[in-house]
Amino acid sequence: MKQYPQALTIAGTDSGGGAGIQADIKTMQACHVFSTNVVVAVTAQNTLDVQKAFALPTDMVDAQFASIYEDFDIKAAKTGMLADAEHVACVVQNIKKYHIQPLIVDPVMVAKGGTRLLSKDAIDSVIHDLIPLATIVTPNLPEAEAITNMTIKNHEDTRTAAKKIASMGAKNVIIKGGHQDSDIISDYVLLSDGTDFWMASPKVDTIRTHGTGDTLSSAIASALAKGDTIPSAIRFGKSFIETIIQQDIIVGHGHGPLNHWKMAGTPNEI
Ligand SMILES: Nc1ncnc2c1ncn2[C@@H]1O[C@H](COP(=O)(O)OP(=O)(O)O)[C@@H](O)[C@H]1O
Ligand SMILES: Cc1ncc(COP(=O)(O)O)c(N)n1
Numbered sequence: 071m072k073q074y075p076q077a078l079t080i081a082g083t084d085s086g087g088g089a090g091i092q093a094d095i096k097t098m099q100a101c102h103v104f105s106t107n108v109v110v111a112v113t114a115q116n117t118l119d120v121q122k123a124f125a126l127p128t129d130m131v132d133a134q135f136a137s138i139y140e141d142f143d144i145k146a147a148k149t150g151m152l153a154d155a156e157h158v159a160c161v162v163q164n165i166k167k168y169h170i171q172p173l174i175v176d177p178v179m180v181a182k183g184g185t186r187l188l189s190k191d192a193i194d195s196v197i198h199d200l201i202p203l204a205t206i207v208t209p210n211l212p213e214a215e216a217i218t219n220m221t222i223k224n225h226e227d228t229r230t231a232a233k234k235i236a237s238m239g240a241k242n243v244i245i246k247g248g249h250q251d252s253d254i255i256s257d258y259v260l261l262s263d264g265t266d267f268w269m270a271s272p273k274v275d276t277i278r279t280h281g282t283g284d285t286l287s288s289a290i291a292s293a294l295a296k297g298d299t300i301p302s303a304i305r306f307g308k309s310f311i312e313t314i315i316q317q318d319i320i321v322g323h324g325h326g327p328l329n330h331w332k333m334a335g336t337p338n339e340i
Contacts, residue, residue, distance in 0.1 A: 094288040109126060159195060209243075211245065
């Protein structure tokens with residue numbers, strides 16, 4: 071019997087429900103993909119900021135991978151908050167052990183409220199050990215700057231940064247433009263065959279952007295789990311965000327969550 075499409079998120083939880091694993095589950099659910107989860111860290115968080123974070127003992131992280139790969143037929147995975155170098159190493163080891171592909175690496179570093187979700191000294195491990203395993207790596211602008219050690223001011227800098235990240239071993243690169251201070255937001259995509267394109271959309275004037283990056287990478291992972299091609303999955307991810315960010319829900323007093331219900335009813339086949 072054909073298995074229902076199944077995907078995996080390897081990330082941190084958000085008690086506020088807007089970002090991290092909670093955003094990933096909601097996105098995959100809206101895409102009609104079954105979501106399994108490896109919890110790397112737990113955060114006490116709301117729409118205002120992260121109040122406390124705790125990374126799980128690595129043997130507990132290993133145990134979750136073992137449980138999932140004993141039973142499920144995972145067709146695509148994504149990483150999010152990985153906390154520190156020890157947990158990056160643990161996740162890398164498991165990705166290799168279970169041959170986890172395709173893999174989307176969202177190199178989450180700092181929450182919208184300003185709290186670090188990846189220690190500074192772990193950035194090197196992400197560059198040297200995790201990015202080379204990525205089918206797609208999806209940094210936002212500050213993350214792309216930290217990874218490449220350059221300042222990104224314009225489209226040309228963005229292209230240069232993407233090439234630099236591709237040269238680190240990532241097959242496909244998306245540099246997300248959500249942090250741009252302009253009326254149009256442009257995400258830049260550099261594919262493994264060297265072709266590239268921009269995905270531009272009007273910047274929605276809202277502070278309810280909690281979990282946009284998690285949602286994008288989970289929507290792409292969902293499309294891949296259903297057998298979509300990489301360029302088509304990337305375009306689907308962008309259209310998913312564009313649709314749901316325009317229909318906000320009033321929850322919390324800070325960077326509110328996205329409205330994943332808006333996409334409920336996505337046809338089972340993309
Ligand atoms: N205000 C906005 N209006 C429309 N799209 C947005 C807005 N903010 C972010 N996005 C989109 O959400 C996705 C995630 O981008 P970004 O916010 O840069 O990532 P992150 O959450 O990792 O910081 C991108 O596709 C980006 O274009
Ligand atoms: C557990 C966890 N993972 C990821 C994010 C990033 O989301 P955002 O950039 O929208 O704050 C977060 N805030 N919390």
